[in-house]
Amino acid sequence: MEEIRPSHQAFWKITKTLKTEGYTPIPPLKRPSGSIALDDAEVAECIADSIETQCSHVSLPHDIAHINSIEEEVLQKSSLEPKDDLTPVSLREVQTLVKSISTRKAPGLDDVSK
Known part of the structure; x- marks a missing residue:
């Protein structure tokens, strides 16, 4: 190393290696x-096309038999008598509770109770 002069090609290869240690080139x-x-x-066009593809709403084919079975189950469950004697919740009660929640609160479980 002591014999290498700054004009020597090996000097610049070592310098480049030390400067770029840990550098991972980004593929094109x-x-x-x-x-x-x-x-x-x-x-820019390539990135725009990629974002457009990711954000486009592609309709998946509908499985009519599956949709019908879900609708039948929902209809069956909604026609059952309640198992307890709770009074139904009104739309007004839900709206009041939703409006009372802090807007600066992060979503998630928070044990909100009345």
Whole structure:
């Protein structure tokens, strides 16, 4: 190492290695066609296409038999007599409770009770 001068090529290779230790290069973006996006406009278009694909609402095919079985079960359960003597909850009660919850509260279990 002492014999290496700053003009020596090995000096700069060692310097580069030390500077980039832990560096992981980012692979280039590939378009759906398999070609690589080279300039900024192509990269921007590639990212925009990816986001559009991820955010688009694709309708899945409906399984009519499954939907019918769920509707039948809901109808059956909703027609059963209640197992307890609780009075039904009104829409007004729900609205009042929802409005009383703090808007600065994070969602999740919080043991909210009246």
